[in-house]
Amino acid sequence: MKQAVRPLLALVSVFIHSLAHAAPALEVDGIPSSGSTTPYGNWGVTYTGTFQGYISQSFIANTSVISGAAMYLGVRAGGNATNEAILSIRSGGANGAVLAQKNFTVMATHGWQGVTFDAPINVTNGGEYYLRLDDADGHTDPGAGDFVDVAAHFAQPAPTIYSSGMAYVNTSAYSSGDHNFRIYASGGPPTLPGAPTIGTATAGNAQATVAFTAPANDGGAAITGYTATSAPGGLTGTCSSSPCTVAGLTNGTAYTFTVVATNSAGNSPASAASNAVTPAATVPGAPTIGTATAGNAQATVAFTAPDNDGGAAITGYTATSAPGGLTGTCSSSPCTVAGLTNGTAYTFTVVATNSAGNSPASAASNAVTPATVPGAPSIGTATAGNAQATVAFTAPANGGGAAITGYTATSAPGGLTGTCSSSPCTVAGLTNGTAYTFTVVATNSVGDSPASASSNAVTPEQDSDGDGTLDTNDAFPSDPVEDVDTDGDGIGDNGDAGGTGIGIRVLGAPLGCTFGGPVENSTAHLDTAPGEALDKQLHFTLNGCGASVTIEALFGEDLPPRSVAYKVSASGEWVEIPGATIAGNKITYTVTDNGPLDDDAVLGQITDPVTAVVPPIEPVPVLPVWLLAALGSLIGLAGLRHYSR
The missing domain is CATH 2.60.40 (Immunoglobulin-like)
Structure with missing residues (x-):
C-alpha cells in the first residue's frame, strides 16, 4: 500500500517574460517545505538565451509552452524506492489549478529526477506559474545528511533528455527544505505570423511608400521583415518596419499594395489591399547656376542641368532677370534674356521644366550690366x-x-x-x-561707336617764323613788298630781293613802271577756289610797265606741295595762270598789258590778283567689274595660246 503523499517542498514559482518577442526568461523562487508561503528570497537564477531550431524538451526561441520539469533530489537512506512523487505545474499559487503533472516512479538514489508532461502547458505572456513536488513521508529527507556532497551535485552533467542551456537553482545553503531543480521549456516549431494591418499607400516618382501595422501574433518567432507587393505588376519592396517602399513602378499607372510579415516559419497571409495610388513624375531638381554675360540690352546665362530630372524628360529651361522679371527660354545652356535696359545691373536665376512643372530656382548668377557701343559723336x-x-x-x-x-x-x-x-x-x-x-x-567697354560725319578739310603747314601762326595764315603785313626792277639786275629798285616777305616784285620792267597802289590781300573769292586755297590772294596794280613784265608773287613761306597758281578774273571766275612756276614761297609768271591775265582794260595799267591753290585729289578711275572680268579672260586666253605654241 502506498503511503499518503503531502506537499513536501519545492513549491516553485515560474515567471515567463517577453514571450512574444524574445527568448523566455525564467525566474525561480524557492519556498520551504514547511508550507510557508513566504519565500526565502530569490534563490534561483534568471536565464535568458536564444535557442535555434526545434528540439523536443528544449528551449525554443519565443517558446509559448512548458513541456516538462526536473529536480535534483536527495533520497532518504533506506527510503522506499518504490514510492511515487508527483511533480506538477500550477497556476494561481502553489495550491492553484493543476495545469500539468507527472509521477516520479523511481527515486532510489540521489540525482536528477525529471518528467515530461503528457501535454505541454501553453504559457500566457505575463502569467505566473508554480512548480510543486508532492512526495511521501520518509522518501526524501529534509536533513542535510541525506544529501551527497554539494559540489558533486553540480559537477554532474544534466540528464541526457535535457538540452544544454537549461537553468537550475543554486541555493546559498542546503538548509532544511532546499532542493536543486530544473525547469525546461519546449514546444512545436513557430507558426506563421498574423497578417499585417494595411495602412495608407503614398505615390512618388515611379514608386510608392506603403504604411502598415505589425501583426499582433508573430507566430512564436521574431518577425524578420515585411514585403509590400504591387498590383498590377507584382513589384515588391522590403523593410524591417513600416513603411515599405516599392520602386520601379510606371508613372501614370494606378496601383494597390498588400503586405506580408515574415518569420522563421515563412510569410504571413497578405494584408488587405491598400488604397489605389498613381505614381507620377516630380519636378526636376534645381539647375546649377553658371556665369551670366552681358550683351546689348540682353544677357546670356549659363547653367548646368540638374542631376535629378524628376522622372520625366526636362523640356526646357527659363532664365529670369532681377530686377524686371524678364525671361528667356532655352533647351540647353545658355539661355538668353532680351529686352534688358542698358546700364542697369541684373542677376539671373534658372529653373528646369518637365511634365510635372518647374524646378526650384537655381542660385542667383553674378551681376552683369548690359551695354552697347555708344552713339556716334x-x-x-x-x-x-x-x-x-x-x-x-x-x-x-x-x-x-x-x-x-x-x-x-x-x-x-x-x-x-x-x-x-x-x-x-x-x-x-x-x-x-x-x-x-x-x-x-x-x-566704351563694349567697343567703338559708329564714326561721326567727316570734318571740314584742313591743310597742315609749317610755322617758319615761329610766331605760332602757320605760314599761310600769317597776318598780311602792313608794308608788303612792292618793288620794281627796272635795270634788269634781278634786284628791285628799292633793293628788295624778295627774301621771305609777302608782296609783289616786278622784273624786267621799263623805267617809269610803278605800283598804282599798295599790294593788298583779297579774300573775296577764296571760298570758291577749286581746291584748298591759301588765305591770301595778292592783289596789285601796275602803271606804265609796257607790254609785258615778269611777276614774282611772294607769300612769305614755302607754298604747299601740289600747289597750282590761280587768279580770279574780272568776272569772278578762277583761272589757272598759264606758264606759272612755283618755287618755295614764290609764284613766277608773265603778264601782258591788256593780255588774258590783265583784269584792267586801261592801256598801260595791269591789275592781276594771284594766289596758290592745292587742288583736290582726283579718285583713281576704276573699271567696271564686267570689264575687268573680260580683260582677265582675254589675258588668260592669250597666255593659253602662247603656252600651246
Whole structure:
C-alpha cells in the first residue's frame, strides 16, 4: 500500500517574460517545505538565451509552452524506492489549478529526477506559474545528511533528455527544505505570423511608400521583415518596419499594395489591399547656376542641368532677370534674356521644366550690366596745325549703357589717329601741305561707336617764323613788298630781293613802271577756289610797265606741295595762270598789258590778283567689274595660246 503523499517542498514559482518577442526568461523562487508561503528570497537564477531550431524538451526561441520539469533530489537512506512523487505545474499559487503533472516512479538514489508532461502547458505572456513536488513521508529527507556532497551535485552533467542551456537553482545553503531543480521549456516549431494591418499607400516618382501595422501574433518567432507587393505588376519592396517602399513602378499607372510579415516559419497571409495610388513624375531638381554675360540690352546665362530630372524628360529651361522679371527660354545652356535696359545691373536665376512643372530656382548668377557701343559723336571743326590738326566734336547723347572711356579721331587720307578723353582730339604726324578730313568715334567697354560725319578739310603747314601762326595764315603785313626792277639786275629798285616777305616784285620792267597802289590781300573769292586755297590772294596794280613784265608773287613761306597758281578774273571766275612756276614761297609768271591775265582794260595799267591753290585729289578711275572680268579672260586666253605654241 502506498503511503499518503503531502506537499513536501519545492513549491516553485515560474515567471515567463517577453514571450512574444524574445527568448523566455525564467525566474525561480524557492519556498520551504514547511508550507510557508513566504519565500526565502530569490534563490534561483534568471536565464535568458536564444535557442535555434526545434528540439523536443528544449528551449525554443519565443517558446509559448512548458513541456516538462526536473529536480535534483536527495533520497532518504533506506527510503522506499518504490514510492511515487508527483511533480506538477500550477497556476494561481502553489495550491492553484493543476495545469500539468507527472509521477516520479523511481527515486532510489540521489540525482536528477525529471518528467515530461503528457501535454505541454501553453504559457500566457505575463502569467505566473508554480512548480510543486508532492512526495511521501520518509522518501526524501529534509536533513542535510541525506544529501551527497554539494559540489558533486553540480559537477554532474544534466540528464541526457535535457538540452544544454537549461537553468537550475543554486541555493546559498542546503538548509532544511532546499532542493536543486530544473525547469525546461519546449514546444512545436513557430507558426506563421498574423497578417499585417494595411495602412495608407503614398505615390512618388515611379514608386510608392506603403504604411502598415505589425501583426499582433508573430507566430512564436521574431518577425524578420515585411514585403509590400504591387498590383498590377507584382513589384515588391522590403523593410524591417513600416513603411515599405516599392520602386520601379510606371508613372501614370494606378496601383494597390498588400503586405506580408515574415518569420522563421515563412510569410504571413497578405494584408488587405491598400488604397489605389498613381505614381507620377516630380519636378526636376534645381539647375546649377553658371556665369551670366552681358550683351546689348540682353544677357546670356549659363547653367548646368540638374542631376535629378524628376522622372520625366526636362523640356526646357527659363532664365529670369532681377530686377524686371524678364525671361528667356532655352533647351540647353545658355539661355538668353532680351529686352534688358542698358546700364542697369541684373542677376539671373534658372529653373528646369518637365511634365510635372518647374524646378526650384537655381542660385542667383553674378551681376552683369548690359551695354552697347555708344552713339556716334557729332563732328565739329578741324583746325590745321604744323604737321597736325585738332578735331573738335560733341559727345554722343547715347553712351550705350556704359561709361565712354575715350575718343579717337582718324585722318583721311592716311588713317592717322589721335585719342582724347574729351573734345578736342589732336592728330599728329600729318604731312604739311596735304589736305585732311577727320572722323571721330567714341569708345566704351563694349567697343567703338559708329564714326561721326567727316570734318571740314584742313591743310597742315609749317610755322617758319615761329610766331605760332602757320605760314599761310600769317597776318598780311602792313608794308608788303612792292618793288620794281627796272635795270634788269634781278634786284628791285628799292633793293628788295624778295627774301621771305609777302608782296609783289616786278622784273624786267621799263623805267617809269610803278605800283598804282599798295599790294593788298583779297579774300573775296577764296571760298570758291577749286581746291584748298591759301588765305591770301595778292592783289596789285601796275602803271606804265609796257607790254609785258615778269611777276614774282611772294607769300612769305614755302607754298604747299601740289600747289597750282590761280587768279580770279574780272568776272569772278578762277583761272589757272598759264606758264606759272612755283618755287618755295614764290609764284613766277608773265603778264601782258591788256593780255588774258590783265583784269584792267586801261592801256598801260595791269591789275592781276594771284594766289596758290592745292587742288583736290582726283579718285583713281576704276573699271567696271564686267570689264575687268573680260580683260582677265582675254589675258588668260592669250597666255593659253602662247603656252600651246
